[in-house]
Amino acid sequence: MNLNIGCGPNGQIENFVNIDNSKAVLLAHCLLLKKILYKLRIINKQKYEAHWKGVRWMDASRCLPFRTESVSKIYTSHFLEHVPLEKGKLVLAECYRVLKNGGVIRLVLPDLLWHAKRYVTAVEKILNGDVEKYSSYAHDRFLNSIYGAYLKTVRYGLEHCYMYDVPTILCLLRKTGFTHIRVVAFREGEDSELGQYDNRPEDSLHVECWKNAYPIDTGKTSAK
Numbered sequence: 001m002n003l004n005i006g007c008g009p010n011g012q013i014e015n016f017v018n019i020d021n022s023k024a025v026l027l028a029h030c031l032l033l034k035k036i037l038y039k040l041r042i043i044n045k046q047k048y049e050a051h052w053k054g055v056r057w058m059d060a061s062r063c064l065p066f067r068t069e070s071v072s073k074i075y076t077s078h079f080l081e082h083v084p085l086e087k088g089k090l091v092l093a094e095c096y097r098v099l100k101n102g103g104v105i106r107l108v109l110p111d112l113l114w115h116a117k118r119y120v121t122a123v124e125k126i127l128n129g130d131v132e133k134y135s136s137y138a139h140d141r142f143l144n145s146i147y148g149a150y151l152k153t154v155r156y157g158l159e160h161c162y163m164y165d166v167p168t169i170l171c172l173l174r175k176t177g178f179t180h181i182r183v184v185a186f187r188e189g190e191d192s193e194l195g196q197y198d199n200r201p202e203d204s205l206h207v208e209c210w211k212n213a214y215p216i217d218t219g220k221t222s223a224k
Protein backbone atom coordinates (compact mmCIF):
# COMPACT_ATOMS: atom_id res chain seq x y z
CA MET A 1 0.00 0.00 0.00
CA ASN A 2 1.13 3.56 -0.80
CA LEU A 3 -0.21 6.83 0.68
CA ASN A 4 -0.60 10.34 -0.72
CA ILE A 5 -1.30 12.58 2.27
CA GLY A 6 -3.04 15.94 1.74
CA CYS A 7 -3.52 15.19 -1.95
CA GLY A 8 -5.74 18.23 -2.60
CA PRO A 9 -8.19 18.48 -5.47
CA ASN A 10 -7.01 16.94 -8.75
CA GLY A 11 -3.88 15.60 -7.03
CA GLN A 12 -4.75 11.93 -6.80
CA ILE A 13 -2.05 9.37 -7.58
CA GLU A 14 -3.08 6.10 -9.16
CA ASN A 15 -2.67 3.03 -6.96
CA PHE A 16 -2.13 5.20 -3.86
CA VAL A 17 -4.55 5.75 -0.99
CA ASN A 18 -5.22 9.45 -1.52
CA ILE A 19 -6.07 11.26 1.72
CA ASP A 20 -7.45 14.71 2.42
CA ASN A 21 -9.59 16.28 5.14
CA SER A 22 -11.30 18.91 2.98
CA LYS A 23 -15.07 19.05 3.34
CA ALA A 24 -15.10 19.06 -0.44
CA VAL A 25 -14.19 15.35 -0.29
CA LEU A 26 -17.50 14.68 1.46
CA LEU A 27 -19.38 17.07 -0.81
CA ALA A 28 -18.10 15.19 -3.86
CA HIS A 29 -20.44 12.35 -2.83
CA CYS A 30 -23.48 14.68 -2.85
CA LEU A 31 -23.57 15.97 -6.42
CA LEU A 32 -27.02 17.56 -6.12
CA LEU A 33 -26.07 19.48 -2.98
CA LYS A 34 -22.84 20.57 -4.64
CA LYS A 35 -24.78 21.88 -7.64
CA ILE A 36 -27.21 23.78 -5.39
CA LEU A 37 -24.33 25.37 -3.46
CA TYR A 38 -22.78 26.41 -6.75
CA LYS A 39 -26.04 27.87 -8.10
CA LEU A 40 -26.46 29.77 -4.82
CA ARG A 41 -22.86 31.00 -5.27
CA ILE A 42 -21.84 29.51 -1.93
CA ILE A 43 -19.03 27.68 -3.71
CA ASN A 44 -17.22 29.10 -6.75
CA LYS A 45 -16.66 27.50 -10.17
CA GLN A 46 -13.18 26.28 -9.26
CA LYS A 47 -14.51 24.45 -6.19
CA TYR A 48 -17.49 23.15 -8.15
CA GLU A 49 -15.27 21.69 -10.85
CA ALA A 50 -12.58 20.35 -8.49
CA HIS A 51 -12.06 16.64 -8.92
CA TRP A 52 -11.97 14.63 -5.66
CA LYS A 53 -12.86 11.23 -7.07
CA GLY A 54 -11.28 8.37 -5.14
CA VAL A 55 -10.05 10.60 -2.31
CA ARG A 56 -10.54 9.18 1.18
CA TRP A 57 -11.62 11.75 3.79
CA MET A 58 -9.24 11.57 6.71
CA ASP A 59 -7.67 13.97 9.19
CA ALA A 60 -4.03 12.98 8.83
CA SER A 61 -3.02 14.96 11.92
CA ARG A 62 -4.55 12.19 14.02
CA CYS A 63 -3.33 8.60 14.24
CA LEU A 64 -3.31 7.00 10.82
CA PRO A 65 -5.72 4.06 10.61
CA PHE A 66 -3.16 1.73 9.03
CA ARG A 67 -1.26 -1.17 10.49
CA THR A 68 2.34 -0.74 11.63
CA GLU A 69 4.80 -1.49 8.79
CA SER A 70 2.07 -1.88 6.19
CA VAL A 71 2.97 0.99 3.82
CA SER A 72 5.69 0.94 1.16
CA LYS A 73 5.73 4.57 0.00
CA ILE A 74 4.36 7.89 1.20
CA TYR A 75 4.14 11.03 -0.91
CA THR A 76 3.09 14.29 0.67
CA SER A 77 3.28 17.68 -0.99
CA HIS A 78 2.48 21.03 0.63
CA PHE A 79 0.52 19.43 3.43
CA LEU A 80 2.62 19.29 6.61
CA GLU A 81 2.75 23.09 6.99
CA HIS A 82 -1.05 23.05 7.24
CA VAL A 83 -0.90 21.49 10.69
CA PRO A 84 0.71 23.04 13.79
CA LEU A 85 4.23 21.89 14.67
CA GLU A 86 3.21 19.53 17.48
CA LYS A 87 0.69 17.80 15.21
CA GLY A 88 3.28 17.81 12.42
CA LYS A 89 5.58 15.80 14.68
CA LEU A 90 2.75 13.34 15.26
CA VAL A 91 2.19 13.06 11.50
CA LEU A 92 5.87 12.24 10.94
CA ALA A 93 5.83 9.71 13.79
CA GLU A 94 2.75 8.07 12.30
CA CYS A 95 4.33 7.98 8.84
CA TYR A 96 7.38 6.32 10.38
CA ARG A 97 5.22 3.79 12.22
CA VAL A 98 3.17 2.72 9.20
CA LEU A 99 6.16 2.52 6.82
CA LYS A 100 7.71 -0.87 6.25
CA ASN A 101 11.42 -1.27 6.88
CA GLY A 102 13.02 0.02 3.69
CA GLY A 103 9.91 2.10 2.95
CA VAL A 104 10.33 5.65 1.68
CA ILE A 105 8.62 8.99 2.27
CA ARG A 106 9.00 12.00 -0.02
CA LEU A 107 8.12 15.33 1.57
CA VAL A 108 7.61 18.45 -0.50
CA LEU A 109 7.27 21.59 1.61
CA PRO A 110 7.23 25.33 1.03
CA ASP A 111 10.71 26.55 2.00
CA LEU A 112 10.92 29.30 4.62
CA LEU A 113 14.29 30.35 3.19
CA TRP A 114 12.76 30.91 -0.27
CA HIS A 115 9.94 32.99 1.19
CA ALA A 116 12.34 34.97 3.40
CA LYS A 117 14.61 35.75 0.43
CA ARG A 118 11.62 36.88 -1.63
CA TYR A 119 10.51 39.14 1.21
CA VAL A 120 13.97 40.69 1.69
CA THR A 121 14.36 41.32 -2.04
CA ALA A 122 10.94 42.97 -2.29
CA VAL A 123 11.45 45.21 0.76
CA GLU A 124 14.93 46.25 -0.38
CA LYS A 125 13.46 47.31 -3.72
CA ILE A 126 10.96 49.50 -1.88
CA LEU A 127 13.61 51.01 0.39
CA ASN A 128 15.94 51.66 -2.57
CA GLY A 129 13.16 53.56 -4.27
CA ASP A 130 12.97 51.02 -7.13
CA VAL A 131 9.20 50.88 -6.77
CA GLU A 132 7.05 53.97 -6.86
CA LYS A 133 5.12 53.92 -3.63
CA TYR A 134 5.26 52.28 -0.25
CA SER A 135 3.05 49.27 0.15
CA SER A 136 2.64 46.53 2.74
CA TYR A 137 2.20 43.92 0.00
CA ALA A 138 5.57 42.16 0.51
CA HIS A 139 5.11 42.21 4.27
CA ASP A 140 1.55 40.82 4.14
CA ARG A 141 2.46 38.16 1.57
CA PHE A 142 5.38 37.00 3.72
CA LEU A 143 3.43 36.89 6.98
CA ASN A 144 0.47 35.25 5.31
CA SER A 145 2.66 32.52 3.81
CA ILE A 146 4.21 31.58 7.13
CA TYR A 147 1.51 32.58 9.58
CA GLY A 148 -1.72 32.43 7.57
CA ALA A 149 -3.69 30.28 9.99
CA TYR A 150 -3.25 32.83 12.75
CA LEU A 151 -4.05 35.84 10.59
CA LYS A 152 -7.26 34.48 9.11
CA THR A 153 -9.98 32.54 10.84
CA VAL A 154 -10.61 29.94 8.18
CA ARG A 155 -11.13 26.21 8.35
CA TYR A 156 -8.36 24.42 10.17
CA GLY A 157 -6.01 23.01 7.58
CA LEU A 158 -6.63 25.60 4.89
CA GLU A 159 -3.88 28.04 5.78
CA HIS A 160 -0.29 27.50 6.87
CA CYS A 161 0.23 26.81 10.57
CA TYR A 162 4.00 26.43 10.39
CA MET A 163 6.83 26.81 7.89
CA TYR A 164 9.87 24.57 7.54
CA ASP A 165 13.36 25.08 6.18
CA VAL A 166 15.92 22.40 5.38
CA PRO A 167 17.70 22.32 8.79
CA THR A 168 14.37 22.22 10.68
CA ILE A 169 12.81 19.38 8.72
CA LEU A 170 16.02 17.34 8.69
CA CYS A 171 16.29 17.69 12.46
CA LEU A 172 12.67 16.60 12.93
CA LEU A 173 13.04 13.65 10.59
CA ARG A 174 16.09 12.46 12.50
CA LYS A 175 14.31 12.84 15.82
CA THR A 176 11.43 10.83 14.37
CA GLY A 177 13.83 7.97 13.70
CA PHE A 178 14.61 8.29 9.99
CA THR A 179 18.27 7.63 9.31
CA HIS A 180 18.62 7.71 5.52
CA ILE A 181 17.66 11.27 4.63
CA ARG A 182 18.36 13.10 1.37
CA VAL A 183 17.61 16.65 0.27
CA VAL A 184 16.82 16.28 -3.41
CA ALA A 185 15.82 18.51 -6.32
CA PHE A 186 12.44 18.91 -8.00
CA ARG A 187 11.50 15.65 -9.77
CA GLU A 188 14.80 14.05 -8.76
CA GLY A 189 15.70 11.52 -6.12
CA GLU A 190 16.76 7.99 -5.49
CA ASP A 191 13.30 6.52 -5.45
CA SER A 192 12.52 6.02 -9.11
CA GLU A 193 8.81 6.77 -8.73
CA LEU A 194 7.92 9.45 -6.19
CA GLY A 195 9.74 12.43 -7.73
CA GLN A 196 7.56 12.30 -10.83
CA TYR A 197 4.58 13.51 -8.75
CA ASP A 198 6.25 16.84 -7.87
CA ASN A 199 4.39 19.83 -9.25
CA ARG A 200 5.66 22.81 -7.25
CA PRO A 201 9.20 23.66 -8.40
CA GLU A 202 9.49 27.28 -7.34
CA ASP A 203 9.19 27.66 -3.59
CA SER A 204 9.61 24.04 -2.44
CA LEU A 205 12.17 21.98 -0.63
CA HIS A 206 12.17 18.25 -1.39
CA VAL A 207 13.30 15.52 0.99
CA GLU A 208 13.38 11.75 0.59
CA CYS A 209 13.96 9.44 3.50
CA TRP A 210 13.85 5.76 4.20
CA LYS A 211 12.94 3.80 7.26
CA ASN A 212 15.91 1.83 8.58
CA ALA A 213 17.42 0.87 5.23
CA TYR A 214 17.56 1.71 1.58
CA PRO A 215 15.64 -0.65 -0.62
CA ILE A 216 18.07 -3.35 -1.63
CA ASP A 217 17.97 -2.50 -5.35
CA THR A 218 19.57 0.99 -4.99
CA GLY A 219 22.81 -0.54 -3.74
CA LYS A 220 23.33 2.45 -1.37
CA THR A 221 24.59 1.94 2.13
CA SER A 222 25.75 5.33 3.44
CA ALA A 223 23.55 7.65 5.44
CA LYS A 224 23.80 11.44 5.26
Ligand SMILES: C[S@@+](CC[C@H](N)C(=O)[O-])C[C@H]1O[C@@H](n2cnc3c(N)ncnc32)[C@H](O)[C@@H]1O
Nearest residue numbers: 006007008020021022059060061077078082157
Ligand atom coordinates in the same frame (compact mmCIF):
# COMPACT_ATOMS: atom_id res chain seq x y z
C1 LIG B 1 -1.96 23.23 -0.41
S1 LIG B 1 -2.93 21.78 -0.58
C2 LIG B 1 -1.75 20.71 -1.38
C3 LIG B 1 -2.37 19.83 -2.41
C4 LIG B 1 -1.41 18.96 -3.22
N1 LIG B 1 -0.77 17.95 -2.40
C5 LIG B 1 -0.38 19.80 -3.92
O1 LIG B 1 0.81 19.67 -3.64
O2 LIG B 1 -0.76 20.60 -4.78
C6 LIG B 1 -3.00 21.13 1.07
C7 LIG B 1 -4.03 20.05 1.23
O3 LIG B 1 -3.88 19.46 2.51
C8 LIG B 1 -5.17 19.19 3.02
N2 LIG B 1 -5.09 19.09 4.48
C9 LIG B 1 -4.85 20.07 5.36
N3 LIG B 1 -4.87 19.60 6.62
C10 LIG B 1 -5.13 18.27 6.53
C11 LIG B 1 -5.28 17.22 7.47
N4 LIG B 1 -5.18 17.44 8.77
N5 LIG B 1 -5.53 15.96 7.03
C12 LIG B 1 -5.64 15.72 5.70
N6 LIG B 1 -5.52 16.67 4.75
C13 LIG B 1 -5.26 17.94 5.15
C14 LIG B 1 -6.00 20.39 2.56
O4 LIG B 1 -7.40 20.08 2.57
C15 LIG B 1 -5.47 20.60 1.16
O5 LIG B 1 -6.20 19.90 0.18
